[in-house]
Amino acid sequence: MNLFVLYLLLLKATLTSVSGLGSLPMVRQDFVVTRHVLTDHQLNMAVVAGRTGPGPYGIYLVCVAYAVGGVWGAIVGLLATITPAFLVIPLMHWVGAHAGKPRVRGAVQGLMLASAGLLLFASVPLARDAIVGPLTLILALASFAAITFTRLESMWVMFAAAAVGLIARMFV
């Protein structure tokens, strides 16, 4: 696939979503259904890779681009992923001038709290899948406590959880 076309297709997907995985339906439509340059399995692997590693979930688009166009595809995918982010700067300039006004603060706070509600909702199915027994429940609660009430970096919490999972698999 032409790299410029790849860039435009990925850019279209990122510009029409407002979250990391929000572009997934459009990516599937363009790359799997319409152009047949990717299989569902490859798309699934790209999503899993984006979600499993550290960093933004939207990085899965780089994996999609890599599967389609190799290393140059991945570079194009990275460019398409980061391009829309810079739209925040004119937005910041415009809104920032009024940031001290109570109503603007109210709008910002409303959005923060709604985001918390949405995240809580999103955690429900994830928790249902992830918490499958006493060990995973303890790991989830311990992770919550460690990240909330200590200064421990989440990376170490994740490594500790992986180590506990590994040890449990070996001895239980």
Next chain:
Amino acid sequence: MAQATWPFFWFGNTTFGGGYITMIVLGRELVDRLKWITRQDFELAFALARVTPGTNIIAFCAAVGKILRGWAGAFSAVIAVTMPSAALAVLLMQGFDSWQGRPRVMAALAATVAAVTGAMWSTVWMLTRPHVGKWKQTCRAVVFMGGAFGAARLGVTPVPIILGALIFGYLWPPQPNEPEGSGERAG
């Protein structure tokens, strides 16, 4: 510039669980510990990143990078937060097919997913905590958070919920005597 980019590189590429968690971890670092930006700057960057097309955390880093060091800061923050994790994601994708038959690796991954759930609850707590305090303030937080949760449960997609929260937040501003949060800009 390297010093200003370091938190984006480190926390952006070592925090698991997606953009929300990374934004909160970066906020804790930049507002509470380093005091490079104010809580208001953080909240503004968070809110605008949430409505910017594309991946929220990348827009968040562009916004905070711009506050810290102008356009060059925005660009270097975005590169620092995306490039290493993109390279790792490509490597992970290559490894998955061969790992799937290994129960020990899958057990470690399942445990990590459980810990990510805990990290998501922690993020909810940290997003909510600054807006909970006096009775009226807490009521306001419960209405916004509960409303978003309830609307999502009814099948409303995130974009109208976010737009609704912006409009209702504008129409129902916080009390003038509510605490503002801490942190002075120093970076």
